[in-house]
Amino acid sequence: xxxxxxxxxxxxxxxxxxxxxxxxxxxxxxxxxxxxxxxxxxxxxxxxxxxxxxxxxxxxxxxxxxxxxxxxxxxxxxxxxxxxxxxxxxxxxxxxxxxxxxxxxxxxxxxxxxxxxxxxxxxxxxxxxxxxxxxxxxxxxxxxxxxxxxxxxxxxxxxxxxxxxxxxxxxxxxxxxxxxxxxxxxxxxxxxxxxxxxxxxxxxxxxxxxxxxxxxxxxxxxxxxxxxxxxxxxxxxxxxxxxxxxxxxxxxxxxxx
Amino acid sequence: xxxxxxxxxxxxxxxxxxxxxxxxxxxxxxxxxxxxxxxxxxxxxxxxxxxxxxxxxxxxxxxxxxxxxxxxxxxxxxxxxxxxxxxxxxxxxxxxxxxxxxxxxxxxxxxxxxxxxxxxxxxxxxxxxxxxxxxxxxxxxxxxxxxxxxxxxxxxxxxxxxxxxxxxxxxxxxxxxxxxxxxxxxxxxxxxxxxxxxxxxxxxxxxxxxxxxxxxxxxxxxxxxxxxxxxxxxxxxxxxxxxxxxxxxxxxxxxxxx
Ligand SMILES: Nc1ncnc2c1ncn2[C@@H]1O[C@H](COP(=O)(O)OP(=O)(O)OP(=O)(O)O)[C@@H](O)[C@H]1O
Ligand SMILES: [Mg+2]
Numbered sequence: 001x002x003x004x005x006x007x008x009x010x011x012x013x014x015x016x017x018x019x020x021x022x023x024x025x026x027x028x029x030x031x032x033x034x035x036x037x038x039x040x041x042x043x044x045x046x047x048x049x050x051x052x053x054x055x056x057x058x059x060x061x062x063x064x065x066x067x068x069x070x071x072x073x074x075x076x077x078x079x080x081x082x083x084x085x086x087x088x089x090x091x092x093x094x095x096x097x098x099x100x101x102x103x104x105x106x107x108x109x110x111x112x113x114x115x116x117x118x119x120x121x122x123x124x125x126x127x128x129x130x131x132x133x134x135x136x137x138x139x140x141x142x143x144x145x146x147x148x149x150x151x152x153x154x155x156x157x158x159x160x161x162x163x164x165x166x167x168x169x170x171x172x173x174x175x176x177x178x179x180x181x182x183x184x185x186x187x188x189x190x191x192x193x194x195x196x197x198x199x200x201x202x203x204x205x206x207x208x209x210x211x212x213x214x215x216x217x218x219x220x221x222x223x224x225x226x227x228x229x230x231x232x233x234x235x236x237x238x239x240x241x242x243x244x245x246x247x248x249x250x251x252x253x254x255x256x257x
Numbered sequence: 258x259x260x261x262x263x264x265x266x267x268x269x270x271x272x273x274x275x276x277x278x279x280x281x282x283x284x285x286x287x288x289x290x291x292x293x294x295x296x297x298x299x300x301x302x303x304x305x306x307x308x309x310x311x312x313x314x315x316x317x318x319x320x321x322x323x324x325x326x327x328x329x330x331x332x333x334x335x336x337x338x339x340x341x342x343x344x345x346x347x348x349x350x351x352x353x354x355x356x357x358x359x360x361x362x363x364x365x366x367x368x369x370x371x372x373x374x375x376x377x378x379x380x381x382x383x384x385x386x387x388x389x390x391x392x393x394x395x396x397x398x399x400x401x402x403x404x405x406x407x408x409x410x411x412x413x414x415x416x417x418x419x420x421x422x423x424x425x426x427x428x429x430x431x432x433x434x435x436x437x438x439x440x441x442x443x444x445x446x447x448x449x450x451x452x453x454x455x456x457x458x459x460x461x462x463x464x465x466x467x468x469x470x471x472x473x474x475x476x477x478x479x480x481x482x483x484x485x486x487x488x489x490x491x492x493x494x495x496x497x498x499x500x501x502x503x504x505x506x507x508x509x510x511x512x513x514x515x
């Protein structure tokens with residue numbers, strides 16, 4: 001059991017978390033509770049959000065916004081990557097633009113979205129897409145470029161149609177990179193979404209966080225934050241499982257763990 | 258009308274840019290030769306003399322800088338799709354898809370030809386069995402030995418039953434015994450269906466065993482010597498040809514890389 005790398009990882013993560021929780025609990029003995037609420041109070045709030053439908057609904061609302069934004073960015077990113085991949089000339093124009101976009105803080109997009117657009121949901125969608133698009137595009141492009149020239153020539157020697165080439169070579173080649181991109185961007189999107197929800201959302205984790213701040217409720221603020229962290233952890237785990245299944249053909253070195 | 262040759266290279270030149278980006282060099286220069294239908298041609302030459310480049314030109318994977326490559330009246334690069342299912346290639350390295358099992362790798366060409374999946378699987382199983390790989394159908398490439406992988410790639414090329422077979426040092430990574438068996442199997446398959454084949458190798462004996470004709474290349478790829486392996490050549494004349502090939506090969510200075 002101890003040599004199982006998955007278990008070891010889980011065990012190490014648990015120890016780390018426990019240390020943090022203990023430190024927090026100790027702090028709660030010495031500071032007023034509105035600064036450091038005791039762990040059981042935070043846990044109670046966390047659970048109460050999960051079992052209280054109107055509150056859970058808001059978590060799901062935020063999750064839906066993350067998914068919608070990421071899906072939009074992914075599809076658009078595929079399109080942009082396709083255009084770039086086909087023409088190095090276009091690449092030299094688009095790449096600096098994407099790098100420039102990458103440098104703009106989420107908060108600036110919030111302001112721009114509020115001025116440009118009506119409709120909260122569309123504003124949020126816009127912010128989510130524009131903030132995750134550059135990374136997605138670069139990662140998809142990298143995945144595509146990592147394609148082996150040898151395998152490409154071998155496949156081409158059978159003269160496949162574009163559709164079959166895509167299915168038998170390009171998809172299997174880019175899938176690992178795309179899964180990684182989703183994992184990375186999921187974390188980014190979860191951080192951006194709460195900012196995006198400041199554009200006037202009347203529900204969602206970001207909205208709730210703002211309310212907790214107005215109520216000066218630390219336990220509440222933490223409990224809502226934890227929802228988001230849990231969401232990312234769960235989805236990431238799902239992606240890891242999909243990855244493990246899809247990439248089961250990969251050899252594992254006995255030295256790896 | 259006299260019969261046109263099946264494969265014809267006419268003054269073919271292929272120019273590459275140098276790896277350091279400074280200038281260009283020819284890997285193949287004004288290369289001309291014919292191959293008749295049903296003929297097996299073995300190509301010998303030192304490393305780096307342009308054998309694989311000639312091979313890629315013939316396969317239509319790269320475009321001639323000048324000159325023309327012609328197979329049965331069609332250009333393999335320009336009329337790319339015309340050759341679907343007609344050329345089978347065994348590459349210098351096995352080039353298996355790591356995400357496909359041995360069976361699925363052999364089925365690749367059949368899948369591209371849109372063959373019925375059931376039928377394809379049967380064909381692929383038969384080829385794996387013929388190459389001594391029964392029981393390994395569901396193994397991924399990383400779990401196979403180098404020789405087994407190369408045999409899978411041979412099965413992949415043969416499974417589509419192409420008119421033309423092209424092999425780039427297919428057996429060079431195998432031990433001598435396995436190589437000899439596969440060589441015999443290869444010749445049997447080729448001769449039995451009257452296929453046309455181009456066979457690249459580093460080994461003089463292999464070239465003489467496999468080829469109806471042996472071409473010796475000098476760098477940049479051009480024909481420095483040619484021997485027909487018929488009649489006396491397989492018996493009494495063999496040693497003379499072997500000596501001649503050795504001489505021609507050693508005439509060329511060691512390859513200075515560009
Ligand atoms: N795509 C390419 N771009 C630039 N140079 C190339 C390319 N392909 C081959 N060359 C060069 O062309 C020359 C001939 O290469 P080629 O692979 O045809 O040799 P070869 O006769 O097959 O050698 P070997 O017996 O080692 O396989 C080499 O100098 C090689 O570096
Ligand atoms: Mg070569």
